[in-house]
Amino acid sequence: SYHISSLFRLNSQIVNKISYSHSNNFFIQSTNYSTGPMSEDTVVSRCTKKINDSLKVDYLKVSASNDDPNGSHIRIECVSSDFEGKNSLQRQRLIYKAIWDEMSGGPVHAVDSIVAKAPSEVNK
Helix, strand or coil: CCEEEEEEECCCCEEEEEEEECCCCEEEEEEECCCCCCCCCCHHHHHHHHHHHHCCEEEEEEEEHHHCCCCCEEEEEEEEHHHCCCCHHHHHHHHHHHHHHHHCCCCCCEEEEEEEECHHHCCC
């Protein structure tokens, strides 16, 4: 069994903790560390939800690139069993298909980086 844990900033008010273990115990925990009003409807949160809804996700990290507060440029790291037997281009197409509404006339202008792996490719 192995464990990946990372903290990342969704926006200036939300920090998520993602954990993944080999036994497929996966969770996303959101915590508000701000004393001000919190809006969970961000580009990053919408893309995260759409990818989770479209793929069998074991691990997912969607973040704004270069500290872009609007999330118009994002980075995606995803581990999914849907990627087994697929090449890099096919994996990227699955991710783009999931977030297409956010890209075609939506707030996402570019995906700066996609790391898409099958569970069998994750270092143990």
